[in-house]
């Protein structure tokens with residue numbers, strides 16, 4: 317599948333000079349969406365993933381479908397003020413601002429095999445916060461999977477330096 321041709325690029329969004337890679341166009345295409353779920357899951361089919369941790373909000377769309385495909389449960393890593401029970405939180409900087417992620421303190425069990433999922437990795441701040449939360453819960457992070465990697469922003473390298481395996485379906489260089 318030529319995923320790149322399915323992703324819409326918005327050259328100057330949100331008026332901060334970044335090239336926004338819009339996955340809604342890929343997700344609205346039934347064949348591309350199904351192929352992406354298959355391709356993202358394939359390396360992990362026999363790895364006994366017991367939970368997929370999806371990052372709010374676009375990571376929920378892929379992560380939910382991947383959890384069903386892998387026979388795993390789903391764990392939401394959410395923006396502040398959304399999760400109803402007791403949480404741990406991690407703050408991070410973004411290309412365009414700062415934010416935080418929360419995880420329920422009973423979201424994972426010690427040693428649980430967890431796959432971290434999001435639509436895109438840029439600076440890696442968001443995914444790194446996810447890794448820190450999962451490690452707070454003593455989960456075993458199988459890998460982190462993304463539709464898109466923007467390697468110039470260094471996020472995938474940062475995750476690998478943290479000892480996390482990273483896979484993606486598409487890379488865009490020059491942001």
Ligand SMILES: O=P(O)(O)OC[C@H]1O[C@H](OP(=O)(O)OP(=O)(O)O)[C@H](O)[C@@H]1O
Nearest residue numbers: 372373374411437438439440441442471
């Ligand atoms: O690697 P980073 O530099 O941290 O950036 C990647 C994150 O940015 C986007 O989410 P955003 O925070 O825009 O939230 P959204 O999914 O709610 O649109 C994207 O979906 C990733 O979660």
Ligand SMILES: Nc1ncnc2[nH]cnc12
Nearest residue numbers: 334335336337411436438
């Ligand atoms: N360039 C980009 N396009 C879409 N989502 C993003 N999240 C962080 N950087 C992004």
